[in-house]
Amino acid sequence: MIEAVGLTKRYGRTVAVDDLSFTARPGVVTGFLGPNGAGKSTTMRMVLGLDRPDTGFVLIDGRRFGELRRPLRVVGGLLDAKWVHPHRTARNHLRWLARAADMPKTRVDEVLDLVGLSKAARSPAGDFSLGMAQRLGIAAALIGDPQVLLFDEPVNGLDPQGIAWVRKLMRTMADNGRTVLVSSHLLAEMAQTADELVVIGRGRLIAQCPTAQFISEATESSVRVRTAQVERLQTALVHKGATVRHEPGALVVAGLDAAEIGELAAAHGVVLHELSPRRGSLEDAYLHHTEDAVEHRSR
Numbered sequence: 001m002i003e004a005v006g007l008t009k010r011y012g013r014t015v016a017v018d019d020l021s022f023t024a025r026p027g028v029v030t031g032f033l034g035p036n037g038a039g040k041s042t043t044m045r046m047v048l049g050l051d052r053p054d055t056g057f058v059l060i061d062g063r064r065f066g067e068l069r070r071p072l073r074v075v076g077g078l079l080d081a082k083w084v085h086p087h088r089t090a091r092n093h094l095r096w097l098a099r100a101a102d103m104p105k106t107r108v109d110e111v112l113d114l115v116g117l118s119k120a121a122r123s124p125a126g127d128f129s130l131g132m133a134q135r136l137g138i139a140a141a142l143i144g145d146p147q148v149l150l151f152d153e154p155v156n157g158l159d160p161q162g163i164a165w166v167r168k169l170m171r172t173m174a175d176n177g178r179t180v181l182v183s184s185h186l187l188a189e190m191a192q193t194a195d196e197l198v199v200i201g202r203g204r205l206i207a208q209c210p211t212a213q214f215i216s217e218a219t220e221s222s223v224r225v226r227t228a229q230v231e232r233l234q235t236a237l238v239h240k241g242a243t244v245r246h247e248p249g250a251l252v253v254a255g256l257d258a259a260e261i262g263e264l265a266a267a268h269g270v271v272l273h274e275l276s277p278r279r280g281s282l283e284d285a286y287l288h289h290t291e292d293a294v295e296h297r298s299r
């Protein structure tokens with residue numbers, strides 16, 4: 001569990017994180033979203049004890065970072081995949097971390113295998129592609145087998161197979177009872193991965209809720225309907241209180257669900273050629289929520 005309470009961090013005149021409180025729970029993948037410069041990386045650095053908040057604090061499984069005797073056993077993070085000595089091999093990099101975490105040497109081969117880097121274990125990390133570097137960063141986060149995991153943009157630079165692999169890894173970690181906090185700008189990916197969201201803008205909390213709720217509250221659900229008897233169906237729908245919009249070759253209906261529309265059509269002897277429920281996307285909901293919190297925008 002991660003509990004951030006009133007976190008504030010300033011760099012000179014910039015308020016990077018501003019009185020931010022949120023919770024990331026075990027057993028759940030929590031997506032951490034926000035526009036560029038919103039304060040996500042700064043927040044993650046504070047959770048990982050790499051930066052000190054000016055005010056506020058973070059509890060990791062009930063304790064402050066400074067109170068953790070063996071922090072790598074409790075919390076692991078991928079912040080910057082290139083944070084590794086370029087001449088050091090993947091195995092040596094992980095051995096060094098395993099020693100710091102007081103983990104047996106065998107853990108190194110376990111995590112190399114887990115991230116699919118066993119064959120590249122003896123190559124210098126500087127020769128790695130971005131995708132391989134991401135995998136090494138994930139291996140490093142897992143070295144101490146911690147219950148709390150943070151990943152800052154873990155799918156950056158990964159190919160579709162790699163992205164699907166990260167998604168599955170996070171699911172498994174959460175299903176095993178771990179706390180997983182993950183940031184990304186790839187919203188279609190986050191919609192598939194994150195059970196809950198923490199959304200921030202200009203360092204402040206915009207929303208914390210289940211992903212489905214975040215989408216449904218900010219977007220309209222509708223049903224796309226096709227029929228040859230447009231007028232008859234439209235009259236019946238409007239009479240029932242639905243809102244009807246025309247798209248080329250179809251009606252888009254809001255205010256009634258697909259079952260209600262199907263029943264209504266049958267009662268009026270209307271033959272339907274299509275009846276497709278449409279949900280709003282995470283992207284639509286996110287853009288709606290963060291409209292006023294974007295730091296840099298083009299005209």
Ligand SMILES: Nc1ncnc2c1ncn2[C@@H]1O[C@H](COP(=O)(O)OP(=O)(O)OP(=O)(O)O)[C@@H](O)[C@H]1O
Pocket residue numbers: 011014015016034035036037038039040041042043
């Ligand atoms: N070490 C630093 N020194 C000065 N300013 C910093 C430092 N780190 C972050 N900032 C500033 O703090 C703000 C938040 O940055 P941060 O990197 O946490 O945002 P982010 O949400 O991770 O952004 P992105 O999505 O672009 O990675 C920005 O205005 C940034 O310029």
